[in-house]
Amino acid sequence: MTATSYDLLAASAFLTGLSEGHLRQLSYTASRCVFRAGSRVFAEGGHADRFWLINAGRIDLDTHVPGRGDVVVETLGPGAVLGWSWLFPPYRWHFGAFAPQTTFAVSLDASGVRRLCERDPALGYQLTSRFVQVVVERLQATRMRLLDLYKVPS
Amino acid sequence: MMPLPYRVTGRRQETSDTATLILEPVRQPMAAARPGQFSMVYAFGVGEVPISVSGPPDADLVVHTLRAVGAVTRALHDARVGQVLGLRGPYGTDWGLPVPVGSDLVIVGGGIGLAPLRPAVYHALDQRARYRRVAVLIGARTPDDLLFTKEYDDWRAGGVEVGVTVDRADTTWAGRVGVVPDLITGLEFAPESTVALVCGPEVMMRFTARALLRRGVPPAAVRVSLERNMHCGTALCGHCQLGPLLLCRDGPVVGYDRAQPLTGVKEL
Amino acid sequence: MPVLLTSLDPLVAALRADGYRVVGPTVRDGAIVLAELDRADMLPYGWGVRLGPGGYRLRERDDRAAFANSAGPQSWKQFLHPPRQQLWSAERDSDGGFTVAEPADEPPRYAFLGVRPCDLRAISVLDHVLGAGADNRYARRREGIFIVVANCTEPGETCFCVSAGGGPGVGPGHDGAGYDLALTELADDDGVRYVVDAGSEDGWRLLDRLPYEAAEPPTTARARDAVARAADRMGRTLPAADLRALLAGTLEAARWDDVAARCLSCGNCTMVCPTCFCTSVEDTTDLTGDHAERWLRWESCFDLDFSYLHGGPVRSSRRSRYRQWLTHKLGTWHDQFGESGCVGCGRCIVWCPVGIDITEETHALAAEYEASTDDRGGGAQR
CATH class of the missing domain: 3.40.50.80 (Nucleotide-binding domain of ferredoxin-NADP reductase (FNR) module)
Structure with missing residues (x-):
């Protein structure tokens, strides 16, 4: 038996603690998806109309630097959330995303989730605080890289 | 407290500033280091620095991987096969291996x-x-x-x-x-x-x-x-x-x- | 049973005859220093000292006592743990290797004359740190030393041995007491004389060769009283608290900023401290590059480079360096060596150019600690 979207959402660390009702509502906006190795998930500047919970595989966030090509700025693995540009206007991706290997995920429809949140502020709060936590963790990791810890001290 | 002479018998450049040295005792060896322990490594006339052992526990040879960050580590990093360095040790606590079965x-x-x-x-x-x-x-x-x-x-x-x-x-x-x-x-x-x-x-x-x-x-x-x-x-x-x-x-x-x-x- | 000596000349002569280099207090350059003594009359007879934070002055006494003065700028670590010593030298061999050898010199055989009980404790602290009994240079130097204690009858204004866990006198001894002979000096209208006890077999053997008299009970009682009274006349105290816990609990105290504003980070306190043992090594070569040496020299935790870790010092602020010194001396020394590193000699107070007083700082920390734990309903500060 294959897992339904609901099963996958209920099993995700990101949504741990969400009520069954909220999970059920979210599952109506969700669908399972696969990215083949070497495929682009979205391009920088594209319309941010969904986000993903990664179940297996890997997604690279990248940006195109003239003369250097597509530079990977961060890698996301199983358990990670991909995409938060859908949260606020202008709903455009700030970075690109690329699947260097076959990657399984659940995608959630942005306008559907936004509608749910507007109707039900309790769900809105639950989701927003989870996204803030993800953003804080990524910010901290970025700050750590900013420290350039492995550099030879001068 | 006196360094024992060890000869460099192998050297591998790991990165642009890091090298691994295989060292064998010229005469008396020091005790085999347990994983996590370090030796004091001496470059003749330059100085001495603590370097962790990066090879398996072995009384017959000592492996050190070191990065050139100062005068002494630069001298050690640049050591060639055949050169003799001084070693003291092993010192310090180890990783505490083995850890319990099933961990x-x-x-x-x-x-x-x-x-x-x-x-x-x-x-x-x-x-x-x-x-x-x-x-x-x-x-x-x-x-x-x-x-x-x-x-x-x-x-x-x-x-x-x-x-x-x-x-x-x-x-x-x-x-x-x-x-x-x-x-x-x-x-x-x-x-x-x-x-x-x-x-x-x-x-x-x-x-x-x-x-x-x-x-x-x-x-x-x-x-x-x-x-x-x-x-x-x-x-x-x-x-x-x-x-x-x-x-x-x-x-x-x-x-x-x-x-x-x-x-x-x-x-x- | 203690005996009475009316002069120390025969003692010094007997020690010298046994091949000891006798080191004891003597007046030089306006201070009582430790130096090699040829004769007992080089002792500071008739000299006292006036001590205070950042102050040391000799003063003439009304009597002819030689030991009625407290710690001078030097301590016995000068001789047990010399400020600069060669650890080894190395010669390049023809095959590219090298041979390392320790200096062949035999350590001098010292007799320490006039070791105060606080300093006797300091010697034992050094023994625990530097490894008496081990196979090292310190142990070899320490092994043959003959120790003559001079009990303290006149503590100085900066003394606090009692609250540091010691006292001005050593008890009747036996082998293992840490000294060979112990003197208590009596100086009055009858002149200067010494009630003497032995603390070891070597001490008894030496004493037997000296022209001693029986010590009458009233005389030994007077000597005992003089030492007992000294215990009540300490110029300063440490707080009667668990100092290890106090210092572990006050690492972020505001008082460190206060003392850091006064401290010059000169390291004088570490140089005069009889237990400060930290050292650095220096590696050198001659011009040919075929001869190398390693030297050990005293180092101070107040030096910026002391905590250097590729790139810079770990303790870059004076606040952190003073904190390191004080918390180590009174606190973490317990964790590392099972006892306090402070014996209450007061040297660090006297020789601090700005008069920082370790007892005052510790009392201030204790007050701040108490206030902070009161604020937290009795819970310990973390």
Whole structure:
């Protein structure tokens, strides 16, 4: 038996603690998806109309630097959330995303989730605080890289 | 307290500023180092520095991997095959191997910090059946700064999960980009029966320990390798104090339950 | 039973005859220093000292006592743990290797004359740190030393041995007491004389060769009283608290900023401290590059480079360096060596150019600790 979207959402660390009702509502906006190795998930500047919970595989966030090509700025693995540009206007991706290997995920429809949140502020709060936590963790990791810890001290 | 002459019988350039030296005793050898211990390595007339042992426990040869960051380490890094260096030791606490049967072993190395962990990886490969999961998580500044890359496939073949990430990469890098603690997020292990061995820059170890603790690993099961200025290696000179610890004697390997309150005090 | 000596000349002569280099207090350059003594009359007879934070002055006494003065700028570590010593030298061999050899010199055989009980404790602290009994240079130097204690009858204004866990006198001794002979000096209208006890077999044997008299009970009682009274006349005290816990609990105290504003980070306190043992090594070569040496020299935790770790010092602020010194001396020394590193001699107070007083600082920390734990309903500060 294959897992339904609901099963996958209920099993995700990101949504741990969400009520069954909220999970059920979210599952109506969700669908399972696969990215083949070497495929682009979205391009920088594209319309941010969904986000993903990664179940297996890997997604690279990248940006195109003239003369250097597509530079990977961060890698996301199983358990990670991909995409938060859908949260606020202008709903455009700030970075690109690329699947260097076959990657399984659940995608959630942005306008559907936004509608749910507007109707039900309790769900809105639950989701927003989870996204803030993800953003804080990524910010901290970025700050750590900013420290350039492995550099030879001068 | 007198260095024993050891001849360089092998040398490998690991990265642009890091080399591995294989050293064999000219006359009398020092005792075999346990994984995690260090020697004081002397460059004739230049000076002496503490360097962790990066090879398997062996009385007949000593392996050191060192990075050129100052005058003495530069001289040691530049040592050629045939040259004689001085060694004293082994000194300090070790990784405390073996850990209990059935444990998950999580080994986390940042930069040159992977060197003192390599003997622990060898131990895990040697006694792979003893443990449940064994993972080696490796971080470096760039792909060019990664140590022992030729061995990763052998480690994987030996049943060890190897995760690699770099802080920054160019387009030729196909691996992960991000910090080492991020590798812990996706890792499967049983927190209550996990022992973690962590070595790298102090801040990296703090973030790594935090990520492990958040997953439920007990602080005492997270072992970190701390570093302070070491001169004598024998708890006689006072330089390597960190609060109550003389790190050459009570360290370098210290449980995070002891290390956390001490590394949390600025300029201790 | 204690005996009475009316002169120390025969003692010094007997020690010298046994091949000892006798080191004891003598007046030089306006201070009582420790130097090699040819004769007992080089002792500071008739000299006292006036001590205070950042102050040391000799003063003439009304009597002819030689030991009625407290710690001078030097201590016995000068001789047991010399400020600069060669550890080894190395010569390049023809095959590219090298041979290392320790200096062949035999350590001098010292007799320490006039060791105060605080300093006797300091010697024992050094023994525990530097490894008496081990196979090292310190142990070899320490092994043959003959110790003559001078009990303290006149503590100085900066003395606090009693609250540091010691006292002005050593008890009737036996082998293992840490000294060979113990003197208590009596100086009055009857002149200067010494009630003497032995603390070791060597001490008894030497005493037997000296022209001693029986010590009458009233005389020994007077000597005992003089030492007992000294215990009540300490110029200063340490707080009567668990100092290890106090210092572990006050690492972020505001008082460190206060003392850091006064401290010059000169390291004088570490140089005069009889237990400060920290050292650095220096590696050198000659011009040919075929001969190398390693030297050990005293180092101070107040030096910026003391905590150097590739890139810079760990303790870059004066606050952190003073904190390191004080917390080590009174606190973490317990963790590292099972006892306090302070014997209450008061040298660090006297020789601090700005008069920082370790007892005053510790009392201030104790007050701040108490206030902070009161604020937290009795819970310990962490």
